[in-house]
Amino acid sequence: MDFKQQTQLLIKHLKQEVSLNKSAIEKLTSIIKFKELNKKEFLIKPGETANTMNFIVQGSMRSYYLDENGQEHTLQLGIEEWWINDLYSYLSRKKSRMYVQALEKTHLIRLPKVELEKLYIEVPAISNFFRIKIQSAYVAVQERVIDSMCDDAYERYDKFRKSYRDIEQRVPQYIIASYLGVTPEFLSYLRKKHS
Amino acid sequence: MDFKQQTQLLIKHLKQEVSLNKSAIEKLTSIIKFKELNKKEFLIKPGETANTMNFIVQGSMRSYYLDENGQEHTLQLGIEEWWINDLYSYLSRKKSRMYVQALEKTHLIRLPKVELEKLYIEVPAISNFFRIKIQSAYVAVQERVIDSMCDDAYERYDKFRKSYRDIEQRVPQYIIASYLGVTPEFLSYLRKKHS
DNA sequence: GAAAAAACTTAAGATATCTTAAGAAGCTCA
DNA sequence: TGAGCTTCTTAAGATATCTTAAGTTTTTTC
Numbered sequence: 001m002d003f004k005q006q007t008q009l010l011i012k013h014l015k016q017e018v019s020l021n022k023s024a025i026e027k028l029t030s031i032i033k034f035k036e037l038n039k040k041e042f043l044i045k046p047g048e049t050a051n052t053m054n055f056i057v058q059g060s061m062r063s064y065y066l067d068e069n070g071q072e073h074t075l076q077l078g079i080e081e082w083w084i085n086d087l088y089s090y091l092s093r094k095k096s097r098m099y100v101q102a103l104e105k106t107h108l109i110r111l112p113k114v115e116l117e118k119l120y121i122e123v124p125a126i127s128n129f130f131r132i133k134i135q136s137a138y139v140a141v142q143e144r145v146i147d148s149m150c151d152d153a154y155e156r157y158d159k160f161r162k163s164y165r166d167i168e169q170r171v172p173q174y175i176i177a178s179y180l181g182v183t184p185e186f187l188s189y190l191r192k193k194h195s
Numbered sequence: 196m197d198f199k200q201q202t203q204l205l206i207k208h209l210k211q212e213v214s215l216n217k218s219a220i221e222k223l224t225s226i227i228k229f230k231e232l233n234k235k236e237f238l239i240k241p242g243e244t245a246n247t248m249n250f251i252v253q254g255s256m257r258s259y260y261l262d263e264n265g266q267e268h269t270l271q272l273g274i275e276e277w278w279i280n281d282l283y284s285y286l287s288r289k290k291s292r293m294y295v296q297a298l299e300k301t302h303l304i305r306l307p308k309v310e311l312e313k314l315y316i317e318v319p320a321i322s323n324f325f326r327i328k329i330q331s332a333y334v335a336v337q338e339r340v341i342d343s344m345c346d347d348a349y350e351r352y353d354k355f356r357k358s359y360r361d362i363e364q365r366v367p368q369y370i371i372a373s374y375l376g377v378t379p380e381f382l383s384y385l386r387k388k389h390s
Numbered sequence: 391g392a393a394a395a396a397a398c399t400t401a402a403g404a405t406a407t408c409t410t411a412a413g414a415a416g417c418t419c420a
Numbered sequence: 421t422g423a424g425c426t427t428c429t430t431a432a433g434a435t436a437t438c439t440t441a442a443g444t445t446t447t448t449t450c
Contacts, residue, residue, distance in 0.1 A: 067345040075340065088337055091330045135286045138329065141336045142283055145270065148343050149376045150262040172427065181344045186407055188429050367397060381437055383399050396447070405438070415428070
């Protein structure tokens with residue numbers, strides 16, 4: 001996919017939420033940066049500050065937290081036409097404690113925060129778009145808190161499969177386990193038990 | 196505390212984050228609504244839609260989710276000078292699935308969403324204030340997801356006590372248990388074990 | 391101030407989930 | 421194509437947390 005097609009995909013994606021005129025599209029296009037990551041390559045590492053919004057054009061990514069025992073905890077998973085970031089670092093301007101990593105060879109569009117915030121003033125539709133995105137991010141995380149308290153591991157796995165069927169196919173099981181908050185061995189056991 | 200004093204408390208609270216001129220304060224004051232809740236009284240129940248931002252002037256509150264097994268899961272706790280809401284419902288305009296309840300006799304200031312959003316246009320400082328609040332809410336919830344995956348129950352309890360010492364004193368232990376995601380019996384056991 | 395209600399504790403037995411370790415299966419790259 | 425790495429499975433024993441039930445303490449209400 002060439003840069004033009006990639007840009008088109010982003011525009012199409014924004015237009016699903018808000019309407020954009022020619023001038024808005026031009027302005028947006030002018031701040032776009034393209035980035036390619038190889039499998040397992042990192043976009044963000046702990047200590048860095050997230051200063052772009054990142055749209056997945058092709059490929060898949062995840063963000064995860066590495067705890068003191070060396071265990072990974074996956075916070076977010078994403079494939080084509082999803083946004084991936086450490087929103088905590090991006091919003092607060094603080095250093096990230098996450099890894100944001102490509103799970104496959106991945107093409108991204110990055111929108112630098114400084115330029116994006118200037119754009120918000122000129123093009124309120126774009127500001128609205130990201131407000132909506134951040135609100136959905138909040139809702140999704142809150143949903144996860146509730147699920148982690150109400151559901152046992154198998155129920156969480158089942159919900160995950162139903163909500164993210166296309167992601168489940170492409171992501172190794174041990175990463176799904178680290179998203180659900182269980183060990184890979186236990187997830188394997190649950191799969192067998194319920195099959 | 197009379198209405199004037201309550202209003203002063205809110206203004207003082209906003210001024211800790213953003214600066215407000217006389218006209219901004221006047222406009223804000225004009226949309227304020229006061230509300231008093233008795234102990235155990237509900238501000239929001241499942242099926243209702245949250246249509247105000249709620250500032251606790253005096254007292255304490257919580258929001259919780261009641262699951263299919265009749266178990267309560269506390270999502271948020273708050274005392275004087277905290278905001279309490281079902282932000283999910285407020286932001287998405289969807290029906291709430293939460294209870295928002297007073298834990299003591301409580302005085303609230305409510306800012307109706309419709310009027311507040313009009314204010315955002317005239318007074319960007321107020322818009323900024325709530326943007327910051329919503330961002331911190333996001334960060335807090337994400338922190339909780341991480342903690343629930345990395346820490347065992349005692350570590351979570353310990354962090355809770357350190358972060359919310361003043362809340363811990365005023366809230367029954369079974370509610371703290373329901374915030375931490377454990378049974379009251381188990382929390383009681385942990386407290387004894389580590390004392 | 392007594393009775394009732396709410397909150398907390400204790401303890402025993404049950405269950406969910408983890409740890410460790412080893413082997414099997416699947417993928418990747420020379 | 422084969423060797424080496426990565427991922428998945430299995431199973432046994434360990435641990436964290438829950439359930440139930442009963443008794444105690446604290447708070448609320450009349």
